[in-house]
Amino acid sequence: MGTVELPVVVGVDGSDAAFDALDWAADLATRRGLPLRIVHASLWERYEGYIPSTSPDRPAERIRSETVLAMAAERAGRRASALKVMTDVAPDDPVTALLRAGQSADAVVVGSRGRGEFASLLLGSVGLGIAARAHCPVVVVRGRPENVRGRMGRVTVGIAERERPAGHEPACGAAATAFALREARLRGCELEAVHAWRYAGEEHGTPEERARRAGELLEEALGGASAAALAPVPVAHRVVEASPRKALLDASAHSDLLVVGARRRQGHFGMQLGLVNHAVLHHAQCPVAVVPQG
Numbered sequence: 001m002g003t004v005e006l007p008v009v010v011g012v013d014g015s016d017a018a019f020d021a022l023d024w025a026a027d028l029a030t031r032r033g034l035p036l037r038i039v040h041a042s043l044w045e046r047y048e049g050y051i052p053s054t055s056p057d058r059p060a061e062r063i064r065s066e067t068v069l070a071m072a073a074e075r076a077g078r079r080a081s082a083l084k085v086m087t088d089v090a091p092d093d094p095v096t097a098l099l100r101a102g103q104s105a106d107a108v109v110v111g112s113r114g115r116g117e118f119a120s121l122l123l124g125s126v127g128l129g130i131a132a133r134a135h136c137p138v139v140v141v142r143g144r145p146e147n148v149r150g151r152m153g154r155v156t157v158g159i160a161e162r163e164r165p166a167g168h169e170p171a172c173g174a175a176a177t178a179f180a181l182r183e184a185r186l187r188g189c190e191l192e193a194v195h196a197w198r199y200a201g202e203e204h205g206t207p208e209e210r211a212r213r214a215g216e217l218l219e220e221a222l223g224g225a226s227a228a229a230l231a232p233v234p235v236a237h238r239v240v241e242a243s244p245r246k247a248l249l250d251a252s253a254h255s256d257l258l259v260v261g262a263r264r265r266q267g268h269f270g271m272q273l274g275l276v277n278h279a280v281l282h283h284a285q286c287p288v289a290v291v292p293q294g
Contacts, residue, residue: 007037007086009105010059011098011126014068017111019075020146020148021141023107024287026076026083026152028139033187034106035084038072040065041097042089102134107289112142131262131281132273137179139257139289140281147256147286148157155184156255158248159195159221176261176291177221182243183257183289184233192236192255193221196247205271245279252284261293 011026012018020039029036042065069087090097099147102108110127125139141148157180159173176194184191195217215237240247252258260277273281273290280288 005034005254006106007035007039008032008109009039009101010042010109011039011094012068012072012129013040014064014092015111015113016173017141019111019140021109022072022076023079024139024141024148026079028107029211030080030108031183032106034210035086036076037088037101037105038076039088039090039101040068040099040193041094042091042226043093053141054289057210057276069196071142079098093124095133097233099134100128100136101281102130102136104240105136107137108134108155109139109141112140128273128281131186131277131288134290135292137289137291139287141287142281142287143252143284147252150256151185151188152254152256153189154192154255155180155187155189155193155257155259156192156248156251156262157181158244158251159193159217160228160244160261173221173261173293174294176259176289179289179291180257180259181233183259187256190234190236192238192251194238194240194247194251196240196242196244198241200241244276248280248285249285251278252288255286257287257289257291258284259291262290263288263293 004146008025008029010018010022012022026036036289042061044212066089069089073085073087076083090100092100098108098110112127131140132140143217146152157173159177174272180193181191195215219237238251240250241251248258248260258280260280261276277290281290
C-alpha cells in the first residue's frame with residue numbers, strides 16, 4: 001500500500017487575512033508536494049458575529065459558503081496550477097471544523113484576523129483556538145508583507161530549555177526543530193536556531209557557563225533533526241541573553257517563518273500554549289508555526 005498523503009488544510013472565511021493564509025498554504029502544499037484542502041465553516045459568520053445567531057437566512061448562508069470556496073479554489077489554482085485542490089463546507093463553528101480537519105492534516109493554516117466584530121483584535125479567536133489545541137502543526141499567517149511573502153531568506157526556530165535530563169526523551173523541541181529544518185530546506189534558505197537565557201545568580205552558574213550550556217542545548221536539538229534532513233541546510237546558532245519573548249519577537253523581524261513548540265499534555269483540555277507562544281502569536285512580524293511536542 002502507498003503512503004497516504006495528508007493535505008495542507010486552510011480555513012477561509014472570505015476575509016483578506018484568510019486569502020493571505022490561502023496563498024501561504026498553497027505555497028506550503030506546493031513545496032511539500034501535497035494536496036490543499038480548503039475548509040469553510042458554515043457557522044463562521046455566526047461564530048465571529050458577522051450575522052446574528054438568530055438569523056433564519058440559511059439558504060443565503062449556503063450560497064455564501066459556496067461562493068467563498070469557489071473564489072478560494074480559483075485563487076489557489078491560479079497560484080499553483082499543478083496543485084490538487086479540494087474544498088469542504090463544514091457545518092460547524094470554525095474552531096471545531098478546523099480541529100477536526102487537522103486530525104488528518106500535514107498542517108493547518110489560518111489567517112491572523114477574521115472579518116467579524118472581533119476582526120480588530122491582534123489575533124482572532126479562531127487562530128488562537130486552533131493553535132492552542134490542534135495535534136498537528138498550525139501556522140498563523142501574520143506580520144509584514146515582506147515577511148509573509150518570504151523575502152527574508154530565513155526560518156527561525158525557538159529552542160526551549162530541556163524539561164528532563166538528557167536521555168529521557170528526544171532532544172528538546174525536536175518536532176519543532178524538524179519542522180523548521182524541513183521548511184528551510186524546501187525554501188532553500190538559512191535556519192536560525194535561537195535560545196534565550198537569563199542570568200539568575202551564582203546558584204545557576206556564571207554567565208559564561210550558562211551561555212555554554214545554552215549553546216550545548218542548541219547543538220542537541222539540531223543534531224537529531226539535522227541527521228534526518230535530506231539535504232544540508234545552513235544553520236545559524238544564536239544564544240541571546242534576554243527573555244524568550246523578546247528574543248523571538250526580535251528574530252521575527254528578519255524571518256519568513258518563526259517556529260515554536262507547544263507541549264500537548266494527555267488528558268488536559270483547554271488552552272495549552274504558554275506565555276511565550278501567546279506573545280509571538282499576537283506580536284510576531286512574520287508567520288508563526290506552532291508545532292505540538294509529545
